[in-house]
Amino acid sequence: MIRRTTAARGLALAAVLSVGLAACSTTTESGGGDEGGSQDPLVVGTILPLTGTLAFLGPPEVAGVGLAVDDINAAGGVLGNDVSLEQGDSGDTTDTSVAQQTATDLISKGVQVVIGAASSGVSLNVVDQFTEAGVMQISPANTATDLSGISDFFTRTAPPDTVQGAALGSLILDGGHQKVAMIVQDEAYGNGLRDNIQEAIEAGGGEVVYGASGAGDEFPPGESNFSGIVNDALAAEPDAIAVIAFEETKAIVTELTSQGWDFNGTTYFCDGNTASYEEDFDPGTLEGVVGTIPGAQAPDEFRDRVSGWYEENEGEALSDFSYAPESYDAVILAALAAVRGEGTDGATISENIKAVSGAEGGTEVTSFEEGVEALEAGDEIHYVGQSGVGPLNDQNDPTSAFIGVYKYDDKNVNVFERSIEGEVAP
Template structure:
């Protein structure tokens, strides 16, 4: 038996939600709605498992992602639920890549609690740690934040609402080139996310005539996740006289910035962050330390009205205040897509969701809808649908990646707080 009690409020973040950093094909055709889509395993109770970072180096992403899933479930249930039943949430901590035992145990627990779809993880390395287990269990996994290109087309039961690193890498590399840099130093953590993003940034800068003078592909100069002493790396990097430095890291960024400042590097206008570390550092450094630093985060900026809905949900469910909205829209969209796929297929089991998720994302065209309620109405009328979500991504492609996506560009002010400046859209092959 599946749990019938709504567990949205069970995701207590407690002390784990510190601002410690880290920070990402199947055929789907068939006729629509009323059980007429692909799948139809007879499961009428949708259980959403969340595998999100409540602790560890990506814990700053936990609150907006938890809020995105919870808000979506509330709105789904207000619209009548999925297949006549309320959707329930089972929450679990993904941890990070410094201790894979956390995500292994959490995924095992969620499978044991009959999760039909697992929203998460935030870390690509964490998803790679559990995706085979999740797929074998027949559970659909949708990450709102994974960006590793390794995960493109990895499994019919894996999809994501964040773009692969080829898109962020191109955008970040272009920003570096726009700064006039010709010599780029990289400080990169040695795991799939870090090296994959670095490789894509490096390809872009090299195509534009710049070179990697430290930390580049094949140089063997990456650091291990969780590293805290960067004296030697920064000394070696600065000896190469770089024009700019690209920091691809999570919570290690605080120690990196401290060492860069100690060795005389002026970060403003010469340092670039990514989604793993573009977060608020207000109170962490002296005023003005990060002023002018540029960062990128995949996904469109959360709009005012949607932010208000996230804020209200989080205040009501957790009694707290959101300080970041990164991947909140993607988490919301992942949940709505899963629910619409279950409605289209007439069953809430993982395989049915996998069989129908591309179609409801707009891969087959159809009526544009912007909410779960609109989607259900169109499906019940026999229409194909194109869910246009708050994250601004295009329909899922054959690899279950968004076919297009926005990359947000942020600049730090004198308070060491990141501020959205603009978004660039990229297409995904």
Template sequence: MIRRTTAAKGLALAAVLSLGLAACSSDGGEAGGGETTDTNGNEETSAEPLTIGTILPVTGTLAFLGPPEIAGVGLAVEHINEAGGVLGNEVSVEWGDSGDTTDYSVANSTATDLINKGVSAVIGAASSGVSLAVVDTFAEAGVMQISPANTATDLSGYGPFFARTAPPDTVQGAALGSLILDGGHCRVGFLVQNEAYGTGLRDNVQQAVEAGGCEVVYGGTGGGQEFAPGETNFGAQVTDLLAQEPDAISIIAFEETVAIVNELVAQGWDFNGTTYFCDGNLSNYGDDFDPGTLEGVQGTLPGAQADEAFREELNTWYTENEGGELADYSYAAESYDATILAALAAVRGGATDGQTIADNIRAVSGSEGGTEVSTFEEGVAALEAGEEIRYVGQSGIGPLNEDNDPSSAFIGIYTYGADNTYTYERQIEGSI
């Protein structure tokens, strides 16, 4: 079991109380390395124990995504170690906070700390903007970064030391644009945060809307109407938006969504069947708003719907290690799969350094074809038998392509009820 232990007690007390999390380090794995050969029968190498780091949101505007992503990594490492670890050694985790795009110093400090602790791979960040701030730092140190949630198109093919288990915004953008059009809307307004994720997703949704013969009346590409991350006052923007008489609004934001919704309510917007969220703000808001406020709002979330057994395992891990329950499971499957892929890449290459993981991650995802496996244990058995593998995990993504993006992925469609929480409706599969 991988337990997170509290460190850095200087974290703001309010953040600790609101999130139930802390900046953390982990118990170490077994010491020592061993002589081994890779699964292709190449010369012997010295395999040090694999240490995986995380750069996931413990604080900041994306902190609601932290718990399921942390649970995904923790459960994966637990399963890996139960199956014998990587190349004869247990895997250990160094936990780190990514913060958000309002303060890059958090992510930069975490990146330096993880590198100094000797991690070979890091899982994260959740925010594309945060990843763009640290990806070069990790690459220069030879650390493989695998994001479970980055969707910005700027990161496609960024370099051999960056991969992701979430699809780029070309897929979600097309799905969200189609969802808006299917709702019978043709005058679309955007409220978009001004950073790589927000503008990138907006651009792709806009392309889909305009390809359907409809128009963007506010917040579109080149309009200069985006808001700064962390903004809290949306009175003027909502007034300007509603003056354009949109028949649908797409909100592409993080925690700022609460303030946006409150302002839209104050100015009389009817949300039912007219308002669209995305992965950055698809969250259960419960008592944040009056009952019925979000009823009929729809949203999109990359990733296949996790099955009940997997959700139960995630929740059990989180309860035992974090002392709480998961409110949702956004990007938990992608975090789990990112961790398993890193471990299988090390097994295939016969070493645990970042270069070896980078060199082998596409192959174990299925880029070379091979035997389909669904667990780490099955993957190791097939690799040791001299077979190529295609790991098909919990997220349902296709093999990584030459850009280290999933070649296909599912996008879930969700709808809010009167209790301001969302439920799964259906999913569509898109290819890149």
């Protein structure tokens, strides 16, 4: 018998913003509950940022994965066996050898599914390794459009940048801005998000006066000297600046401050840098800055549980919850796909993950345990998780998602304001 557990439920209330066309129709899965491949115990690997410029995202993602594994095992495991976890570091795009070595290590340990990476650029460097090994890769945070449909063995629980870009571009226009400078990191994530923001700004009658697509103003990952870049950006006389970067944001803010930029109501961050800077800048430096992070605001019950998991296992409570819901949902979807296909191998998970995400309709479930019960009753299922994303489409992208909008207070802390819902264009 599967033991009954109580899963965190609920989504933040959202203000709806139309940012795309209706979602793509989905293809039929081949699993259908038929006998699958290997039924060895499921081994979940992680390739998440324990070091590097996105290390601030590591704790909530690690905690989301860990809590999901514990919840699955508390509900009886996958096909009668407990799920085990192998953790690994993704590093960042300044040293791609870190992720490549982690991928090699995880494959050698027999993982059938891997959660990560956080950086789209990192995933682009390892997706072929996992595909060739037949390992299902599920990113909780990748948003680059280059990853849409890249492999049958790659999917994500975060939306592509068409959604965040449209939302952020609309927020900039709604702020009354028409001349926008964009300080952009030169890699797949930065360039792709910039292109989508620019498209939204131009569609609304605005102009990108610095950092536009094709202008050649991007900076390399790991850059530390932004004197010339900021000088050139301000020389274009923008009325707003969008910063698309990771850890480099601290140096960018410092340089903007030194050159007299007023951040309040004029500056916009994205998911790569919408973090707390309470310890980094003088109080009030970032007050009024607006940032976006894909994903609905996690319900309080889930935040308490995932923070409790991290404190118990890593010795401290979480201070940031970015992509914890998406990480949790990635593991649950993989486990439900294995149950539906009656196999724990990567191919079976790949063949069944769209169906359990709701691509074929079915009974709405909010936990692994509920999903297993419905599958064992012969039902198709639609897993509605913590992140609020819609069913996967034929590009393995969520068909809809929420974008959280945050505003910085006088302590330089990003405070959640509301959610915007958008759809992924076909």
